[in-house]
Amino acid sequence: SPSDPDLVARARAAKEKLGDKVFVLGHHYQRDEVIQFADVTGDSFKLARDAAARPEAEYIVFCGVHFMAESADILTSDDQKVVLPDLAAGCSMADMATAEQVAECWDVLTEAGIAEQVVPVSYMNSSADIKAFTGKHGGTICTSSNAERALNWAFEQGEKVLFLPDQHLGRNTAVRDLGMSLEDCVVYNPHRPNGGLTAQELRAAKMILWRGHCSVHGRFSLDSVNDVRERIPGVNVLVHPECKHEVVAAADYVGSTEYIIKALEAAPAGSKWAIGTELNLVRRLANRFAAEDKEIVFLDKTVCFCSTMNRIDLPHLVWALESLAEGTLVNRIEVDKETEAFAKLALERMLALP
Numbered sequence: 001s002p003s004d005p006d007l008v009a010r011a012r013a014a015k016e017k018l019g020d021k022v023f024v025l026g027h028h029y030q031r032d033e034v035i036q037f038a039d040v041t042g043d044s045f046k047l048a049r050d051a052a053a054r055p056e057a058e059y060i061v062f063c064g065v066h067f068m069a070e071s072a073d074i075l076t077s078d079d080q081k082v083v084l085p086d087l088a089a090g091c092s093m094a095d096m097a098t099a100e101q102v103a104e105c106w107d108v109l110t111e112a113g114i115a116e117q118v119v120p121v122s123y124m125n126s127s128a129d130i131k132a133f134t135g136k137h138g139g140t141i142c143t144s145s146n147a148e149r150a151l152n153w154a155f156e157q158g159e160k161v162l163f164l165p166d167q168h169l170g171r172n173t174a175v176r177d178l179g180m181s182l183e184d185c186v187v188y189n190p191h192r193p194n195g196g197l198t199a200q201e202l203r204a205a206k207m208i209l210w211r212g213h214c215s216v217h218g219r220f221s222l223d224s225v226n227d228v229r230e231r232i233p234g235v236n237v238l239v240h241p242e243c244k245h246e247v248v249a250a251a252d253y254v255g256s257t258e259y260i261i262k263a264l265e266a267a268p269a270g271s272k273w274a275i276g277t278e279l280n281l282v283r284r285l286a287n288r289f290a291a292e293d294k295e296i297v298f299l300d301k302t303v304c305f306c307s308t309m310n311r312i313d314l315p316h317l318v319w320a321l322e323s324l325a326e327g328t329l330v331n332r333i334e335v336d337k338e339t340e341a342f343a344k345l346a347l348e349r350m351l352a353l354p
């Protein structure tokens with residue numbers, strides 16, 4: 001739907017008043033009405049790097065979700081302030097791993113006598129606490145665009161990986177990219193005693209996957225893939241690696257949001273694509289590429305927007321920008337110093353991956 005012209009004018013005026021003092025980052029899953037005001041757009045990896053590359057901006061307004069804003073705060077200097085236009089924009093996947101649960105898991109691995117062999121690899125979609133745990137135990141962060149490199153690095157440091165919190169990205173990367181078998185992976189369930197695993201199972205596993213998932217991508221199914229192939233002969237199925245393993249295995253291409261955009265840019269005219277990722281992005285791509293005669297459809301019409309990404313809307317963005325323009329700092333995301341130090345270690349290991 002077209003944005004309210006009054007709000008558009010207000011956002012523009014506030015941004016103009018702030019000038020170089022503000023830098024607006026927009027994740028690819030953001031609404032069109034918000035994306036139009038982003039100074040850069042990107043996947044979570046690109047945005048983390050872009051935030052770190054703006055030392056002159058006093059305010060970083062992060063149009064995305066809470067863990068992204070935390071990561072930006074960790075990677076920017078102390079006098080830069082990161083603002084999340086709606087504090088309720090969380091991520092249900094990141095919430096699936098708490099610091100207490102992960103500490104308990106580490107005790108279980110210690111009891112089983114394997115903690116020393118385990119390198120934690122945590123998906124960007126996790127709280128700063130989990131990133132700090134990862135840094136403290138010699139591990140790295142990864143995103144969906146560098147998970148393969150992160151896992152290869154981790155298996156050079158140790159024999160086993162504890163992958164947090166997205167079981168699907170962990171499994172898909174281990175099996176598709178590293179050539180492991182499904183039997184090399186076990187799932188640690190934080191709601192069961194000892195994660196629901198025996199010490200023997202833990203000792204035999206190479207990949208210990210945390211039982212977390214994305215509530216949006218988890219809804220694409222093998223039926224979604226089969227149905228679209230039947231409906232649109234010759235369609236290319238392109239999905240995000242947060243989808244279930246069976247969906248990824250049945251797809252033609254798999255990659256992060258940035259990869260998805262590049263693949264469609266490179267696609268020949270006349271090609272047909274079914275995309276399995278968040279709806280705001282798919283709609284935007286469908287509109288953008290219609291002019292180039294590329295047919296782009298949503299992989300499954302019953303899957304909805306990411307509700308927390310959608311919390312950042314134009315009214316919230318206008319409120320944040322106008323507040324900053326008037327000199328009032330609102331909705332600052334600030335990670336405490338101790339957490340930040342260890343989390344930064346893990347994020348910097350990611351940024352240094354070959």
Ligand code: 13P
Pocket residue numbers: 028042043044045091125143144145214242255256257258
């Ligand atoms: P990417 O932007 O890394 O592809 O991740 C998708 C996502 O779910 C972010 O929340």
Ligand code: SF4
Pocket residue numbers: 065090091092093094125214215216217278306307308309
């Ligand atoms: Fe979290 Fe999934 Fe939404 Fe990304 S799409 S923010 S992983 S719930």
